Amino acid sequence: AMQQATARSQPMPADHPQVGTQSTPDPMAVREQVTASLEKARNEPKNFDAQIKAAELYYQIQRYDQSIEYLLKANQLQPTDYRTVTLLGMVNLDAGHYDTAEKWYRAAMKMKQDDVMVLSGLAAATLQKGDAKAAEDAIAQLEKVDPNSEDLPQFRDKLASLKAGK
Numbered sequence: 784a785m786q787q788a789t790a791r792s793q794p795m796p797a798d799h800p801q802v803g804t805q806s807t808p809d810p811m812a813v814r815e816q817v818t819a820s821l822e823k824a825r826n827e828p829k830n831f832d833a834q835i836k837a838a839e840l841y842y843q844i845q846r847y848d849q850s851i852e853y854l855l856k857a858n859q860l861q862p863t864d865y866r867t868v869t870l871l872g873m874v875n876l877d878a879g880h881y882d883t884a885e886k887w888y889r890a891a892m893k894m895k896q897d898d899v900m901v902l903s904g905l906a907a908a909t910l911q912k913g914d915a916k917a918a919e920d921a922i923a924q925l926e927k928v929d930p931n932s933e934d935l936p937q938f939r940d941k942l943a944s945l946k947a948g949k
Contacts, residue, residue, distance in 0.1 A: 824853055831860045835867065838874070847878035865894050872904050876911075884908040885917070897928045906934070910941045918942050 817840050823830065824837035838853035851874050857867045868891045875884035888905040891898065902925035909918035922938050 824856075828856060829860060831857055831864070834860065835870075838870065842870075842874055842877075845877075847874050850874050851878065851880075863894075865891065868894065869898070869901055869904075872901065872908070876904055876908050879911075881908045881912040885912065899925065899929045899932060902928060903932065903934045903938075906938050910938065910945065913945060915942065915945050918945065 820833070820836050820840055824833040827833050834853045834857035838850045838857065841847070841850035841853065851871065854867055854871050854874060857864070858871060861867065868887055872884050872887035872891055875881075875887060885905060885908040888901050888908060891901045892905070895901070902921060906918055906921035906925055909921050918938070919942060922935070922942060925932055925938070926935060
C-alpha cells in the first residue's frame, strides 16, 4: 500500500493509464458475477461445474452451510469426483461439523490414500472431535506420507493434551 501511495502522488503523463484500477475489481461487478454464478447453479441443477463454482463462492465468504449444500449437489452429480469429496471434508471441518468432515475425508482416502491435505484434515477433524485413537492413526498415516509436514508438531501436541485430559 505504501508503494501505491507514492506512485499515485508522482505526477503522471496525461496518457498514462490509471494506477491501481486493474488490481481492485469493482465490488458491484464482483457482486453481479457472484449473483450470476449462484443463479446459474440454481437454474442448472445438473451442471456440475456451476455447483462447484457456487460452493467455492460461498466458501470464500465463509457461508459454509450454503457451500456444503452445493458441494452435496455436485457430489450427487459426480460421486466419483475426488476434489468434491475432499472439499466436502474441508468445508465441513471449517464449519465445525467434525463428524461429517471425518466421514468425507475417509471417503476421499478410499479413492486416494496418500493425499497429505486429506490426511491433515482427517487428523484435525478427529482431534477436534476428541477421538484420540482415530487421531493417532491419522497422525501416523500423515507422518508416513509426509514426515516433514508442518502440521505434525501441533497435531502431536493436541493429541498429547487430549490423552492427558482423558
